[in-house]
Amino acid sequence: HEPEAVPTEAIREEYENLADLVRKYRFAYYQEDAPLVSDAEFDALFRRLEEIEALHPELVANDSPTQEVGGEVSAAFAPVEHLQRMYSLEDVFSLEELEAWLNRAEASIEKIGDGGATAAWLTELKIDGLAVNLLYRDGKLVRAATRGDGTTGEDITHNLLTIKEIPQELRGSSFPAEMEVRGEVFIPSKAFAEFNEALIEAGKAPLANPRNAAAGSLRQKDPAETAKRPLKMFVHGIGAREGLVAGSQSETYGLLKEWGLPVSPYFEVLETRDDVLGFIKRYGDQRHKLLHEIDGIVIKVDDFVTQRALGNTTRVPRWAVAYKYPPEEVHTKLLDIQVNV
Numbered sequence: 001h002e003p004e005a006v007p008t009e010a011i012r013e014e015y016e017n018l019a020d021l022v023r024k025y026r027f028a029y030y031q032e033d034a035p036l037v038s039d040a041e042f043d044a045l046f047r048r049l050e051e052i053e054a055l056h057p058e059l060v061a062n063d064s065p066t067q068e069v070g071g072e073v074s075a076a077f078a079p080v081e082h083l084q085r086m087y088s089l090e091d092v093f094s095l096e097e098l099e100a101w102l103n104r105a106e107a108s109i110e111k112i113g114d115g116g117a118t119a120a121w122l123t124e125l126k127i128d129g130l131a132v133n134l135l136y137r138d139g140k141l142v143r144a145a146t147r148g149d150g151t152t153g154e155d156i157t158h159n160l161l162t163i164k165e166i167p168q169e170l171r172g173s174s175f176p177a178e179m180e181v182r183g184e185v186f187i188p189s190k191a192f193a194e195f196n197e198a199l200i201e202a203g204k205a206p207l208a209n210p211r212n213a214a215a216g217s218l219r220q221k222d223p224a225e226t227a228k229r230p231l232k233m234f235v236h237g238i239g240a241r242e243g244l245v246a247g248s249q250s251e252t253y254g255l256l257k258e259w260g261l262p263v264s265p266y267f268e269v270l271e272t273r274d275d276v277l278g279f280i281k282r283y284g285d286q287r288h289k290l291l292h293e294i295d296g297i298v299i300k301v302d303d304f305v306t307q308r309a310l311g312n313t314t315r316v317p318r319w320a321v322a323y324k325y326p327p328e329e330v331h332t333k334l335l336d337i338q339v340n341v
C-alpha cells in the first residue's frame with residue numbers, strides 16, 4: 001500500500017475503534033484464556049488495522065497493537081524478564097502472500113551478500129499452543145515463563161515442571177553455560193478429545209479448544225491442577241545462548257535433542273521454494289491426523305548469520321513468517337459452546 005493523503009475523521013474513528021477492539025480481544029485471549037471471537041475474525045481485524053496504518057503511517061502510535069507482542073502479564077504470577085526478547089510472527093494468509101514474502105526475504109538475503117549466504121528454509125508446523133521460555137544455567141532448569149508482552153512474562157516454573165518430558169537437568173556436558181529455550185506447550189489432539197469426554201461424562205462443560213485449554217492449564221494457580229492436564233511441549237527456538245556453538249537453527253535442534261529436550265519430529269530443512277510449497281500442501285492434507293492442532297506452517301531462515309543480519313521489528317523477526325491455513329468451520333462452532341479453562 002502507498003501512503004495516502006491525510007486520514008479523514010471517519011478513518012481516524014475506525015482506526016481507534018479497531019485498535020480498542022483488538023486490545024479487548026487480546027485481553028480475553030491472553031489474560032483470561034477465553035477468546036471472545038474466532039482466530040479468523042481476530043486476524044481479519046488485525047489485518048485491517050495494519051492496512052490502515054500502511055495507508056496512514058502518521059496514525060501509528062508506539063502503543064498500537066501492531067507494534068507490540070500481544071500478551072499481557074497477570075498479577076497472579078511473578079513477573080519474569082526474558083534475557084532476550086520474545087517475538088510474535090508475521091502472518092500471511094494465502095500462497096500469493098507467501099510468495100511475495102519469500103521474494104522480499106530473498107532480495108534482502110541477496111543484499112546481505114557474503115554475510116548471509118544460505119537461503120535454506122527451516123519449515124515447521126505452527127503449533128497451536130502457548131509459547132514458553134525455559135532458562136537453563138549450567139544445564140539446570142532455573143525458571144520457566146510465558147511469553148507475556150515479549151519483554152516480561154509470567155513465572156510458571158512449578159506448573160511447567162509437571163510436564164514430564166521437560167528435563168530439569170540437561171544430559172551431557174557440552175551445553176552452554178546459559179541458554180533460553182523457547183517452545184510451545186500444547187495438548188495433543190487425542191488427549192484433548194479424551195479429556196473433554198471425561199468432563200462431559202462428569203456433567204462439566206468441555207474445554208473450548210486445545211490452545212486455550214493448554215494456556216489455561218499452564219496458568220493455573222495450583223500446579224496440582226496443571227498436573228491433571230495432558231500437556232506436552234515442543235521446542236521451536238532459542239533466545240540467549242552464551243557459548244552455543246551452532247551455525248543454524250536446525251543444527252541447534254539437533255543439539256537440544258541430544259541434551260534431552262523435546263524437539264518436534266516434524267521439522268525439515270528445504271532448499272527450494274517448491275519444496276516449501278510441497279510441505280505446506282502435505283501438512284494441509286493431513287492436518288487433523290497429526291499429534292497436535294496446527295494453525296499453519298512456520299518458515300524460517302535456517303542460518304544464524306542471516307537471521308541476525310535480517311533482524312527483527314518491535315513485534316516480529318524479519319527472518320520468519322507464518323503461513324496460516326484457511327479457517328475451518330469447526331473453530332467457530334466450538335466457540336459457541338461454553339468456555340471452561
Ligand code: NAD
Nearest residue numbers: 025029035037038039042088089124125126127131236298
Ligand atoms: P502467532 O500465534 O500468530 O505467532 C507467534 C507464536 O507462534 C509464537 O509466539 C509461538 O508461540 C507460536 N509458534 C507455534 N509454533 C511455532 C514454531 N514452529 N515456531 C515459532 N513459533 C511458533 O502470534 P501471536 O502473537 O501469539 O498471536 C496471534 C494469534 O493468536 C493469532 O493466531 C490470532 O488469531 C490469535 N489470537 C486470537 C484472538 C481471539 O480473540 N481469537 C486474540 C488474540 C490473538
